[in-house]
Amino acid sequence: MSVTERFKTMEKGFGLVQALAEAERCLLCHDAPCSKGCPAETDPATFIRKLRMRNVKGAIRTVKTNNALGGACGVLCPTARLCEKECSATGIVRPIAIGKIQRFLVEHSWEIGFEPLAAKPARAEKVAVIGSGPAGLSCAAELAKEGFPVTMFEERAEPGGVIRYGVPAYRFDAAFLKNEMAIFERLGVTFVCNTRIDGASGAKKLLADGFAAVFLGPGLWAAERLPGAEKVKGVRTSVEFLAALRGKQVAGLAKEFEGKTVAVIGGGSVAMDCVESALKLGAKDAYLVYRRSFAQMPAEEDERVAALRLGVHFLVLNQPVKYLADGKGKLKGLKLVRTRLGKPDASGRRKPEPIKGSEWVLDVTAAVEAIGNKADAADWSAMVKVDEAGLVVVNGKTRKTSARKIFAGGDIVRGPALVVEAVQDGKLAARAIRAALGQEVKV
């Protein structure tokens, strides 16, 4: 397989026979713990029960009406700590593969051309959505179904947010995304891409231009950097690196990575995507550098285990000190210091403390920093209340901000979170917007 092909498509999901066999194992629990475990109320107990009864279209309807991004969630949700964690079958053999069943239902709906979502007759009140990631898309779908004309403003060339420009295609590919996005056009959502709404002034202008409400879903796109990183050639942020892989730059990156030693800095899921991608690009050795312990890594356990199996070298309890460059400013090494775990910090996690005199150099020619993202320079604070990290503060039930007619959700509210959580924020905000615009709806 060529290096470009390695980044093109994701693994196939369940077919009908596998999905039915899996649904057969479901215990049809009356109290449906799996449904309580879904942050977006996708209701797995109901769609699995319908599938088991051979009501395939009904099952598809349940997924899609509850979650406009049911396909993305079926593929990307860390189900082991959500619905599948709650599944009663866990104690007997293993949990029902809820995510895979959900993905099957959505893919099957495309195959048979069955689309249960439709827009009600058009209403007058227009709504603007800033940012077309999962939070914005979910909000847009809920409103468009009710007949509200929705315009989505997106800074980048194409809609999708992280699921288009972040998650590597071997986990979520372009063909799947295209199918998932088709519903938004069918519901009449207008996309205005290559258009950045610049913070509070931009949002205020949308209201002045006649939008009855605004939903903010810009996510977090400004990468945290280590000191001096900008000056060294060969050091990238995870945002740049992953976006380049989703663009047409795989072959170019492969030339840089093939046969080389590469470091990825960070311990979260994004770092895992980066380090696995580095190996797929042909890196001889890919090191994951993390200043805390293996057990403290925020990445999911299955992701960590998968990375170990792929041959990633885990350099835990090692903290970057500085990048070393050659005479032309090109990366030639990463100076590290070993750490030991000290006393717990405010969050209860034991803090890594550098061990004096334990500095050493890892020879690398490329590095990717995956040490967190923050809100970018578009400053919403002149309009809505934000916390000290720049995250927008909202009402927990309605996702309403401190400003009239402005709602928000997704990573800009929660910090780095999950697709399914962004979907739920979009749903809750849409419900509150509908209520604010005079529809009778339980908020």
Ligand SMILES: Cc1cc2nc3c(=O)[nH]c(=O)nc-3n(C[C@H](O)[C@H](O)[C@H](O)COP(=O)(O)OP(=O)(O)OC[C@H]3O[C@@H](n4cnc5c(N)ncnc54)[C@H](O)[C@@H]3O)c2cc1C
């Ligand atoms: C590499 C990576 C892998 C991930 N993998 C998973 C996973 O496997 N499973 C999972 O559940 N979650 C995963 N996540 C997290 C998940 O993708 C996010 O929680 C989710 O995308 C947040 O959705 P959002 O709509 O808030 O923001 P985003 O997806 O970030 O979308 C925000 C959109 O707003 C646009 N925008 C920003 N500012 C402006 C502006 N001023 N004007 C106009 N447009 C603007 C951006 O271009 C972007 O398109 C991953 C995250 C990353 C970074």
Ligand code: SF4
């Ligand atoms: S908890 Fe598991 S066994 Fe029970 S209804 Fe949900 S999927 Fe079926």
